[in-house]
Amino acid sequence: MSVSTLADEIRRPVEERAPITLLRILRNEYFLYAVSLVLFLYIWDWVAKAHILGKSLATPHQVVTELARLMTVKLAGKNLVGHIWDSTRRVLVGFTIASVIAVPLGLLMALNRYVNAIVKPVFDIFKPMPPIAWISIAILWFGIQEGSKVFIIVIGTFVPCLLNSYNGARLIDPELYDVVRVLGGHRRHEIVQVCFPAAFPAIFAGLQVSLSVGWTCVLAAELVSSQSGLGWIIIQGMRLTKPELVIGGMAIIALVAWTTSLLVTGLEKLICPWKRQIEGL
């Protein structure tokens, strides 16, 4: 046995308290994480310094200094925090509008077949269109101000919100409804006590997907036309040929998007603790 595999991990409970050897340290997952990160940064640094990709890659050090500089120096009247807030605000406004409309609509579609018959065909026409394809028409309609960006985010986040609440409520085990009926519950009880709780995990999964789509949309919209926001920082870095600005912007986006998705996960645990946890995801 030279390499460690999934089969070993399943075997592991039996061989607890094995002595700490060099080999075990080398196989430790957290040790490997550290190695991986160090290697990644080192190779990145080396590639940037050796100009393998031309001069258009900044070293990690340059990126960090650039970000630190942006915290104090104002770019288009705002420092870094201001730009982060601009993008986040757009995402939150669009996301809120979309989820407030889409989630109830999805539930309604699942519960009432007449609503479903009216809304579903029109929705199916719009579903396969990538939200980013709407950018041009949004600019024609709302100009290049806030309106067009929020519109794209609403369009983009609407689809996963609606699909998940629709499917979440539609795919509930029919036996659960039977239980309520056997116990003498009304239609109202079926909806409040079975449909909502059972659809919640799916709805939250939809919100999670929506948020990441929302970030993609806000970036795309800001890349195409804007005067502030993280997408604007990136495009500004491109215009000024400053790769450190581009990469810094990307890093911040990753960080912010990751934080918001963590918040939604936390909220989910708070609101619906009955969700079955899938380990290892």
Added chain:
Amino acid sequence: MAYEAVRVKTPLILKILPVASILLFFGAWEFTVDTGIVPSTMLAAPSSVLKLFIAKLTQPNPDGAVLSTHAWTSIKEAGIGYLLSLLIGLPLGLLMGWFTTIRGLFRPIFEMIRPIPPVAWIPLCIFWFGIGLWGKVFIIWIGAIVPCVINAWVGVSMTNPTLIQMARTYGATDRQIFTKLCIPSALPMVFGALQIALAYAWTNLVAAELLAADSGLGFLITMGRRLGLPEMVVLGMVTVGFIGAVIGVVIDVVEKRLLAGIRR
């Protein structure tokens, strides 16, 4: 399944409503534009989109290529990026599920790249690859590889431990466990990844073409906006949506064929 025996008759109204709804939608759209409630500089009527569609089949003006050329450029870019992401992402994901070392080495990097929307890579791509084919392929690749890796990895690591122990009892080598047990049991997840990755590829393609392209459907949309031709914008959107829907259906059919016995 006692439910299947009961056949509920669909009322006539439920068959009419979907058709009526679509007709009403297009009717209202046509009406608002024709009567000038929405100015024709902002939205094109379905009839003028149709007219432009027929014209664009043969005429390269005013954006330099006929519709099929644009569509082919887009499909080619999306296809190459998609295939590359499958070729690299699926084996990587499967190996990440199996080998502890590979998982340890790749997971942090992967977790760093994952939250970055692929769209954010566009400026770097333009730096590195210019606005040609490979820049777009890179963006599509980086967007589509994420679901491939995650699903393949989760698929392998969700293999039923009992089955692994059983296989070992019967004397299977680790290699056999991986190829005969883990990979087949990961297949449904992998196919899920194929679908998701394709949807991502198609979305990101449009984004890439909006920013930097000289042909392709995203370019058609951008040109429509620049020339102030809303019917061209709508035509581009409809074509993108249509091709996306067709590809989705094709994958669905292939999946049903290949996984006939495995699914649930």
